[in-house]
Amino acid sequence: MVLSTGTNKIKTAVFISGKGSNLKSLIKFSKLQKSPISINLIITNNKLAKGLKYGVIFKIQKKIIQFINKDVAEKKILNELKKNKIELICLAGFMKIISKNFIKNFKGKILNIHPSLLPKYKGLNTHQRAIKNKDRYSGCTVHFVNSKLDSGKIILQKKVKILKKDTPGSLAKKILAQEHKLYPEAILKIFNP
Ligand code: GAR
Numbered sequence: 485m486v487l488s489t490g491t492n493k494i495k496t497a498v499f500i501s502g503k504g505s506n507l508k509s510l511i512k513f514s515k516l517q518k519s520p521i522s523i524n525l526i527i528t529n530n531k532l533a534k535g536l537k538y539g540v541i542f543k544i545q546k547k548i549i550q551f552i553n554k555d556v557a558e559k560k561i562l563n564e565l566k567k568n569k570i571e572l573i574c575l576a577g578f579m580k581i582i583s584k585n586f587i588k589n590f591k592g593k594i595l596n597i598h599p600s601l602l603p604k605y606k607g608l609n610t611h612q613r614a615i616k617n618k619d620r621y622s623g624c625t626v627h628f629v630n631s632k633l634d635s636g637k638i639i640l641q642k643k644v645k646i647l648k649k650d651t652p653g654s655l656a657k658k659i660l661a662q663e664h665k666l667y668p669e670a671i672l673k674i675f676n677p
Pocket of ligand 1: 501504505576577578579597598607660663
């Protein structure tokens, strides 16, 4: 495995709210020579987010910004992004909806990963809804973020088969394993087409 120093790479911030397993996979990817991005900042709205530990392990700066007032929170985040010269944002299990105004500041430079085959199942409880509808497949999607929830241009998708015995929990686990591969692949697709 070839490691690079991270200079000259696209400075990226990852936004998380929970476990941060996608953050971990993005950090690992960012350290490969083929990665066009470096992860320079972790932003969370949740001071208890388990994923914050990856900031400690990999020595990446992290900022906890609570969303008591969305306007104030977003201004603080934009400030941090500017201070750190961030050029790309990867939402990875970030459970707050960001405003149109925020998106305008980073137009075409915000990516998201969503646990369904969009345009199916925008929003929450995607696995429950796919199983309830007796879908044969679900999956995950990496897309650009625009002002409509989970509706921006799709970059890549991965299908995952739903088995009769699957529960929302078992399906989430299978899909998450694919998410860890899909997010890096989508970033490679954008920057090394
Ligand atoms: C992932 O499955 C991600 O797709 C989903 O939250 C999980 C976060 O896991 N995101 C959304 O539902 C966004 N609407 P992680 O914290 O272990 O990366």
